[in-house]
Amino acid sequence: MAYSFRHLIEHKRDGGVLRSGEIRWIIAEYTNEHLPDYQMAAMLMAIFKEGLDGHELEVWTDAMLHSGQVMDLSHIDAPKVDKHSTGGVGDKVSIPLAPMVAACGAAVPMMSGRGLGHTGGTVDKLESIPGFRTQLTPDEFASIVEKTGLVLAGQSESLAPADGAIYSLRDATGSVPSIPLIASSIMSKKLAVGLGALVLDVKVGRGAFMKTLDRARLLAETIVGIGKTHGTPVVAVLTDMNQPLGRMVGNANEIAESVEVLRGGGARDLVEVVYRLGEEMLMLAGVESERADARTRLEKAVASGAAFEKLEQVTIAQGGDPAVLHDPSLLPMAENEHVVIARESGYVVRVDAFDIGTAALRLGAGRERKEDAIDPAVGIAIEVKVGDEVTAGQPLARLRWNDEGRLANALPITESAFEVSEHLGTPLVYGEVR
Ligand code: URA
Numbered sequence: 001m002a003y004s005f006r007h008l009i010e011h012k013r014d015g016g017v018l019r020s021g022e023i024r025w026i027i028a029e030y031t032n033e034h035l036p037d038y039q040m041a042a043m044l045m046a047i048f049k050e051g052l053d054g055h056e057l058e059v060w061t062d063a064m065l066h067s068g069q070v071m072d073l074s075h076i077d078a079p080k081v082d083k084h085s086t087g088g089v090g091d092k093v094s095i096p097l098a099p100m101v102a103a104c105g106a107a108v109p110m111m112s113g114r115g116l117g118h119t120g121g122t123v124d125k126l127e128s129i130p131g132f133r134t135q136l137t138p139d140e141f142a143s144i145v146e147k148t149g150l151v152l153a154g155q156s157e158s159l160a161p162a163d164g165a166i167y168s169l170r171d172a173t174g175s176v177p178s179i180p181l182i183a184s185s186i187m188s189k190k191l192a193v194g195l196g197a198l199v200l201d202v203k204v205g206r207g208a209f210m211k212t213l214d215r216a217r218l219l220a221e222t223i224v225g226i227g228k229t230h231g232t233p234v235v236a237v238l239t240d241m242n243q244p245l246g247r248m249v250g251n252a253n254e255i256a257e258s259v260e261v262l263r264g265g266g267a268r269d270l271v272e273v274v275y276r277l278g279e280e281m282l283m284l285a286g287v288e289s290e291r292a293d294a295r296t297r298l299e300k301a302v303a304s305g306a307a308f309e310k311l312e313q314v315t316i317a318q319g320g321d322p323a324v325l326h327d328p329s330l331l332p333m334a335e336n337e338h339v340v341i342a343r344e345s346g347y348v349v350r351v352d353a354f355d356i357g358t359a360a361l362r363l364g365a366g367r368e369r370k371e372d373a374i375d376p377a378v379g380i381a382i383e384v385k386v387g388d389e390v391t392a393g394q395p396l397a398r399l400r401w402n403d404e405g406r407l408a409n410a411l412p413i414t415e416s417a418f419e420v421s422e423h424l425g426t427p428l429v430y431g432e433v434r
Pocket of ligand 1: 183185
């Protein structure tokens with residue numbers, strides 16, 4: 001049955017409820033390129049404003065999930081567990097985490113996303129490894145996870161294609177931070193690969209799509225609920241995204257930092273989140289029942305080199321050049337560097353993740369329009385964390401850039417991302433009203 005898309009948009013815009021047949025028609029027709037982007041963008045904005053009720057969300061997610069093939073990995077004996085983030089700045093957690101968990105005996109069929117808005121995406125980061133293919137056919141996806149216990153892919157023409165199309169449209173039209181749109185995006189691609197269980201990293205704070213704990217909790221509950229409907233256990237962990245995670249923000253530079261974690265190093269906050277989520281994954285998969293044992297297992301996988309070897313195996317299996325993992329200086333890196341310095345001495349009280357993510361996007365690490373290519377070689381190294389003491393003249397951030405106009409556009413927001421104060425900690429008095 002054909003509907004008037006204009007009428008459906010108006011209906012949603014005015015607070016109406018979409019019926020199951022209408023939702024399935026919208027998703028199928030848009031995936032098959034029978035509906036124009038401008039109308040779909042308007043529908044997404046109407047949903048952003050008006051939301052979806054429980055039944056609409058269930059049908060919307062199911063229609064996206066069935067927009068392509070749904071895989072069956074039940075022939076793989078190992079327990080299958082995946083992890084997904086709702087999106088952050090410097091959030092490269094999946095890249096060290098997935099090989100660590102795979103090295104501990106679980107199978108990780110990971111289906112990730114590209115950068116969205118000011119946040120980076122695992123798929124874009126992985127593609128900065130020369131040759132690394134993230135667009136896999138369902139057969140390739142299944143055979144790589146069977147062989148290596150791990151696969152790191154993006155949605156494709158055959159797997160959750162509706163998410164691919166809607167994701168980039170939302171990115172370019174400002175309709176990302178919507179609970180039903182994020183929940184359906186994540187769960188449609190996760191359920192399409194037949195995973196056994198999912199650990200969800202719900203980011204909260206300035207650099208996240210959910211700015212408050214209440215909104216983050218609601219998103220977590222929504223996704224856990226979709227998991228329950230589909231018989232897939234989901235555990236959500238709420239983690240801080242007020243300042244960027246780790247030190248690197250970009251693409252190739254985040255691969256280098258991920259390798260550091262697999263070598264036993266890495267920034268404390270990044271390492272902490274990686275291990276916390278790893279513990280949840282091993283417990284949810286039934287590999288360990290106690291958190292402390294899960295932690296020890298993960299630590300051993302890193303110390304023995306087994307986790308690094310997993311990343312190497314999957315890189316080779318997906319066509320990437322493993323030499324860059326052994327020597328990250330071979331990764332693309334812009335030659336030009338601009339250093340932002342502290343203008344005064346004191347304590348760092350703010351490193352704004354949203355501003356830093358926006359600055360990285362302006363340098364070319366993300367997309368302004370859906371057809372934009374990203375530059376894997378540009379990015380920002382953050383030299384300080386909140387609470388650090390700095391002296392005037394000390395570097396706060398190093399920007400790697402390739403285009404002078406882009407640098408000029410990124411600099412003011414990078415500089416204003418940092419706040420240095422005489423006093424440590426958040427102020428007790430926020431302001432006054434007379
Ligand atoms: N991650 C996704 O996969 N989708 C979203 O909409 C946001 C984060």
